[in-house]
Amino acid sequence: MSDCMKYVFGPISSKRLGQSLGVDLLPPKSCTWNCLYCQLGKTRSFVTERQEFFPREDILEEIGQALKVNRNLDWITFVGSGETMLYKGIGWLIAQVKKLTTVPVAVITNGSLLYLPEVREELLQADAVLPSLNAGSEALHNKIDRPASGLTFQQHVDGLVAFRHEYQGMLWIEVMLLGGINDSDEALHDLARVLQQINPDMVHLVLPTRPAPEQEIRLPSDERLEQAIAILSEVAMVVNPLKGNMDLRSAPDLLEAITAIVSRHPVQQRELQKAIADRFAAESTKVDDVMQTLFATGRFSRVEHNGEPYWVMR
Numbered sequence: 014m015s016d017c018m019k020y021v022f023g024p025i026s027s028k029r030l031g032q033s034l035g036v037d038l039l040p041p042k043s044c045t046w047n048c049l050y051c052q053l054g055k056t057r058s059f060v061t062e063r064q065e066f067f068p069r070e071d072i073l074e075e076i077g078q079a080l081k082v083n084r085n086l087d088w089i090t091f092v093g094s095g096e097t098m099l100y101k102g103i104g105w106l107i108a109q110v111k112k113l114t115t116v117p118v119a120v121i122t123n124g125s126l127l128y129l130p131e132v133r134e135e136l137l138q139a140d141a142v143l144p145s146l147n148a149g150s151e152a153l154h155n156k157i158d159r160p161a162s163g164l165t166f167q168q169h170v171d172g173l174v175a176f177r178h179e180y181q182g183m184l185w186i187e188v189m190l191l192g193g194i195n196d197s198d199e200a201l202h203d204l205a206r207v208l209q210q211i212n213p214d215m216v217h218l219v220l221p222t223r224p225a226p227e228q229e230i231r232l233p234s235d236e237r238l239e240q241a242i243a244i245l246s247e248v249a250m251v252v253n254p255l256k257g258n259m260d261l262r263s264a265p266d267l268l269e270a271i272t273a274i275v276s277r278h279p280v281q282q283r284e285l286q287k288a289i290a291d292r293f294a295a296e297s298t299k300v301d302d303v304m305q306t307l308f309a310t311g312r313f314s315r316v317e318h319n320g321e322p323y324w325v326m327r
C-alpha cells in the first residue's frame with residue numbers, strides 16, 4: 014500500500030479474517046472505554062460524542078484506490094484508533110463500499126454505542142460485526158473496560174441484544190481472556206449467561222499477546238483457556254485463539270455450521286480437516302469420510318490459493 018494512504022492500511026493477514034484491508038476512521042486515541050489491555054495506551058480523555066472526524070468522501074476515495082491495487086481481499090475491515098462507531102457516517106461508507114466491490118465488510122467495535130438506535134442502523138449493511146464483551150458482570154466490566162461515565166454494563170448488554178434482533182449479518186463477539194482477571198469459573202459462567210441472551214453466531218476468544226503499555230497483562234493458562242472454551246461452547250460456537258480456526262466440536266449441525274463460515278470467507282481445507290478431526294477425536298478414521306460427505310452435498314467447491322486448497326461456496 015502506498016505510504017500516502019491516510020486511512021487505509023494493509024492488507025493484513027489474519028487467521029480470522031484472511032487477507033483484510035483495514036480502514037481506520039479515527040484520530041488516535043478516540044475511545045469510549047479505557048481497557049486494561051489496550052495496546053494504544055491509556056485513554057487520556059474519553060470521546061463519547063459521535064463525529065465525522067475526517068471527510069467521508071476522502072476515506073471512500075482511498076478505499077477505491079486501494080481496491081484497484083489489491084485484488085485478492087477476503088474482507089474490508091473498519092477498525093479505529095479507538096472506538097470505530099464514534100465515526101458518524103460509517104453507515105454511508107459501508108453502503109458506498111458495497112457499490113464498489115463484492116468483498117465483504119467487517120466492523121470491529123467495542124459495542125459500547127450499540128444502545129443508540131442510529132448506531133445499530135448504521136451497521137445493518139455490514140457482513141460481520143465484531144463487538145467486544147469481556148465480562149458478564151458490571152463489576153468486572155468496570156474493572157477491565159473502564160468505560161466513560163454514563164456508559165453502563167447494562168446499556169452495553171442491552172445494545173448487543175437489540176442489535177442481534179435487528180441485524181441479519183454475522184455477529185461475532187470478541188472476548189479478550191485475561192489471566193487472573195476474567196478466566197475464573199465464576200467469571201466465565203457470568204459471561205456465558207450474557208452470551209446466551211445475545212445469541213451471537215460465534216464467539217472469538219482472543220488473548221492479550223501484544224504488550225499493553227499501561228500495565229502488565231497475563232495470558233490465561235492452558236487449563237483456564239480450555240475451561241473457557243468448554244463453558245462458553247455451551248452457549249455459542251467458540252473460536253479457539255490457539256488454533257485460530259473454527260471450533261466445530263459443539264456445533265449442533267456440522268453442515269450448517271460449515272456453510273455459515275464458508276459463505277463468509279474461503280476456508281483453508283486443512284483448517285477444516287483439523288476442526289473435523291477435533292470433533293471426531295475418538296474416531297479419527299471418520300475424518301476423510303466426513304469431508305467427502307460434506308463436499309458431496311454440492312454446496313462447496315475447491316480453489317487453490319498460494320498452492321493451498323480452500324473451500325468456497327459453489
Ligand code: SF4
Nearest residue numbers: 044046048051095123
Ligand atoms: S475499546 Fe479498544 S481502543 Fe478502546 S480502550 Fe478498549 S482496547 Fe483500547
